[in-house]
């Protein structure tokens with residue numbers, strides 16, 4: 382279910398960091414069809430050799446993303462296996478991961494943030510319709526394809542990246558470190574990964590977006606993070622009560638009570654409307 386890419390058709394360029402059991406590089410792939418040579422800019426995601434036993438899960442994650450196509454899902458061109466090296470070849474998304482983009486202090490407007498949240502919600506809704514669980518929703522896996530410039534009225538465009546090695550393959554500490562993105566029920570039993578878990582992670586991701594990429598519970602050690610769930614704590618609520626309500630509905634400890642994707646999108650639409658109204662009143666008042 383994968384397009385196999387020849388190792389010799391790949392070129393590695395600069396290193397761009399790492400994920401769980403993976404290293405990522407900018408690169409290019411060369412295809413020849415109808416006698417023409419095409420060079421495409423790609424993202425090369427290499428599975429660490431020490432974790433090559435996770436290669437099925439590594440490719441399973443990517444194949445999940447390449448079985449379906451949606452404008453807000455990252456495109457996976459294929460995989461390349463070369464000796465002990467397992468490489469996933471993905472589309473290169475210009476502005477990279479949203480957490481780094483927001484941390485770089487880009488001041489973005491409320492409507493920019495709501496637009497990004499809505500795009501993520503529509504990707505989640507699509508996955509829910511296909512009965513596909515992502516399992517690793519966070520701003521690190523939300524890639525910015527277009528910056529958008531609210532003064533020029535152009536809006537941002539994001540793509541959800543692959544989930545990487547499944548949470549079921551990761552050690553307990555790696556799962557603990559994913560608090561508060563990982564749903565509480567997954568901590569008890571990782572095979573409990575369901576669509577409801579993605580809604581919990583969505584809540585934590587929206588919290589990140591509205592906190593300019595500052596990670597929630599940043600710097601907390603694993604013991605404190607575990608206690609956060611054991612005492613059913615919530616993230617610090619936004620002053621915007623309707624936004625805080627949406628986040629706390631998604632981060633509901635009882636998974637069955639989390640809202641449907643349709644409800645999430647409906648609530649985001651009303652935040653967008655009330656956000657615009659508030660802006661109009663402001664402008665009107667100033668004028």
Ligand SMILES: Nc1cnc(-c2cc(N)nc3[nH]ccc23)cn1
Nearest residue numbers: 397424471472473474475476477
């Ligand atoms: N599928 C992907 C994933 N990440 C990127 C990316 C782009 C960029 N400009 N800086 C980066 N820094 C880290 C990752 C990254 C691109 N495409």
